[in-house]
Amino acid sequence: MERTHRARPALAAGLVGALAVSTLAAAVAAPAAADVGGPTDDGLVAWYPLDAASTAGTTTANLAEGSSFGPATLVGGTVAADGTTLDGTDDYVDLPDHLLAGLTDVTVSLDVLVAPDQGTPYFVYGLGNSSGSNGDGYLFTTGNAYRTSIATGNWTTEQTVTKGSNLQRGVWKTITYTLAGTTATLYEDGVQVARATDVTTDPGQIGGGQTTANYVGRSLYSGDRYLKGQVRDFRLYDRALSAGEAVELAEQTSTAAADADLAALDLGDTSAVTGDLALPTSGAQGSIITWTSSDPSVVSATGAVTRPAAGEDDATVTLTALVTRGAVARTTQVDVTVLAHLAPADAVAWDASHVVVPHLDDVRGNLTLPTEGANGSALAWQSSDPATVSATGEVTRPAHGEPAAVVRLAVTATKDGATATHTYDATVLPLPADADYEGYFFPYFEGESTPDGESVYFSVSNGDDPLDWVELNDGEPVLTSSLGEKGLRDPFVIRSPEGDRFFLLATDLRIYGGNDFGNAQERGSRALMIWESTDLVHWSDQRMVTVSSAYAGNTWAPEAFWDAQRGEYIVYWASALYPTTSTDGRRIADSYQRMMYATTRDFVTFSEPQVWIDEKRGNGLGMIDSSIVEHDGTYYRFTKDEAYMIPRLEKSTDLRSTDWELVAEKIGYGQPNPWGGTLTAGEGPTVFKSNTEEKWYLFVDQPSYHGGQGYLPLESTDLDSGVWTSVDAHLPSSPRHGTVLPITAAEHAALLAAYGEQPPAPELDLAVEATARCLAGKAYVAVRATNGEDVPVTVTLSTPYGEKTVADVAPGTNAYQSFAARATAVPAGTAAVTGVATIDGKEVTTTHEAQVDALDCA
Secondary structure, three states: OOOOOOOOOOOOOOOOOOOOOOEEEEEOOOOOOOOOOOOOOOOEEEEEOOOHHHEEOOEEOOOOOOOOOOOEEEEOOEEEOOEEEEEOOOOEEEOOOOOOOOOOOEEEEEEEEEOOOOOOOEOOEEEEEEEOOEEEEEEEEEOOOOEEEEEOOOHHHOEEEEOOOOOOOOOEEEEEEEEEOOEEEEEEOOEEEEEEOOOOOOHHHHHHHOOOEEEEOOOOOOOOEOOEEEEEEEEEEOOOOOHHHHHHHHHHHHHHHHHHHHHHOOOOOOOOEOOOOOOOOEOOOOOEEEEEEOOOOOEOOOOOEOOOOOOOOOEEEEEEEEEEEOOEEEEEEEEEEEOOOOOHHHHHHHHHHOOOOOOOOOEOOOOOOOOEOOOOOEEEEEEOOOOOEOOOOOEOOOOOOOOOEEEEEEEEEEEOOEEEEEEEEEEEOOOOOOOOEEEEEEEEEOOOOOOOOOOEEEEEEEOOEEEEEEEOHHHOOOEOOOOOOOOEEEEEEEEOOOOOOEEEEEEEOOOOOOOOHHHHHHOOOOEEEEEEEOOOOOEOOOEEEEOOOOOEOOOEEEEEEEEOOOOEEEEEEEEEEOOOOOOOOOOHHHOOEEEEEEEEOOOOOOOOOEEEEOOOOEOOEOEEEEEEEEEOOEEEEEEEEOOOOEEEEEEEOOOOOOOOEEEEOOOOOOOEOOOOOEOOOOEEEEEEEOOOOOOEEEEEEEOHHHOOOEEEEEEEOOOOOOOOEEOOOEOOOOOEEEOOEEEEHHHHHHHHHHHOOOOOOOOOOEEEEEEEEEEOOEEEEEEEEEEOOOOOEEEEEEEOOEEEEEEEEOOOOEEEEEEEOOOOEEOOEEEEEEEEEEEOOEEEEEEEEEEEOOEEOO
């Protein structure tokens, strides 16, 4: 058989990278394949390339030779050389009817790129029938838990083969399903990922061979989402392709992806390495990257670096990267030169002169003064003014109104008898003025159902009312993530004890676009996302700080509290812990969430995490989402108990204690919610004290998966009672887990000025009259402006025939001028009056116009 292969453009366009190394190409061994990929394949029932070359208008050709089926119809969509783009709203490909008639075995294969913001549930393709709003016998594939099912009726009759994890989004994938007898096999990029041996439904049984709802990009269930992304190369066979043939169908897509990921590999400058290397384990196009080392004792396969001892030669190691995508693999080598440790004299000189202390030029709180240098030196500190900055970093700021204090800090580095000293100047700002809290600030996220919901939104209270809120920035996100998973949840903001620095923390998590909460607890981020501000308006660049160990599966809902006794913040979050650092085979059902904590002074350097709450509440269930308020020396902690899926309340006089006293369980349970139901489950509690009375508020997030639609507020006048009552409130439109922070009137005004709706410019009260008149056969335009303000107004009267300014027109009086047109007639037009006055210390300018009617004096 003469074979004709598909022609595809390179997928690596726009993906560039450089490695000054030799590159070797190697194909992973695969079972021998028959000839597939062309129009004459054995058993090929239909082949729709879905590209520009095979499409004219809305008709896209079936290129399978001898096929009895005609072309398919594009319903919407945009066709290009590399396939058809579907918009996820109403685009799809309508395939001919009865494609499965007479088939006992089958193969369906398709290239698909699922958009990162694909909604769920969705079908990649579905072949069968619908009845009402439901599918009624079908064969379909979805990227959710990547699976294919065959059914004789609705979903209750489905027989499924599934990989169990989602198809990667944003990259081209070749998906192939085969059914031979009762054995169904699922391939991803030509590699078998699942098999089921108990499938008893033949494709030809669906609808008795009559199928009229055969689609690519559309579900057979009307309530499902359409496919958003790209598709190409839809193939249907009347036989089960072999494993080798599945490899061959995926070869071009996998090759392009592997080549692109290989080209993008870049470890940076590896000619003078002194620290661990970050070795990527996956590529942007979905390749798996594994590493080997020519000398693991110097550079391990995970990038851990062990430098040669001082006096030894620098070490050169060759790292080999194996880039694998499906059944295609590529290798490249990188030479790494690891510098030997410095001699003691050089080490101490470098360490002493390269200390980094955050905010040294803008000190507003305790400093983290490091005690060890990068080259192993011990660092000791001295202060020129210990009363302002101690040798261990404790700071006492000048009083408000006093000048800033400049303190010289001297650090001495010591190693193996060698020493070196370097000095740094710390500028310590005076304390801010005392100010009462007269409003509230509320950062939150909106959920996982929209592309920008996992971002940080801002709102402020309407005046000093914590139950009435004004959305800021026109309801659009203020902070978004460009790091990590590029999603932000559970934002928390804390004010420093001095009052003039703020830290905002958020969970690094994006569920929208295909992630799920199971995977997020097993292989999620171990980092916090952090911003800083001195006024809640201007925010620092985002930084990502890893705080959890490699044994953690997630780092969720961080909050912080100032530990005044120890002069540092305690930062706490939820993590599921696992027995090994490998993420392979992790199951949240085998673990549970603990509350962890670490300490910090600057939210840059953190201590090692410690377990704070360790209570298993069921398989995969523990304790998450703690929030704390302090009152009269006692700390009150609200934490979601996953046994009940609702917060509990505990108290302690020791913030770091692991043994808190239970006050009450199921806080707010049964209280009415704003959506016509009751609070039966909730999370993300945020607790704060009223600015005006002995009352506390607790906002509890009751999302859709807990029977609500977002936050609902509760209130209590007695923290020890455990009794909380729901109250009516006007909240932002879609608030989810966030923080409420009391703020000053100045901070409230600054937030409104920066992010709120701007008030209309003030206008002066000026009554304006303009009249055309005749005098001795000549035309004039008379203009009068009456000052309705309580202050003098300077008025400028303007017409096409002249202009006059009258200074300081008194309240209640007017300025008048008659302008000669120097003609016997004037056309219709306007006269303008501009008034300028000082109101409440600010200059206000207003211009009014008056219509002038036409007049002929002849």
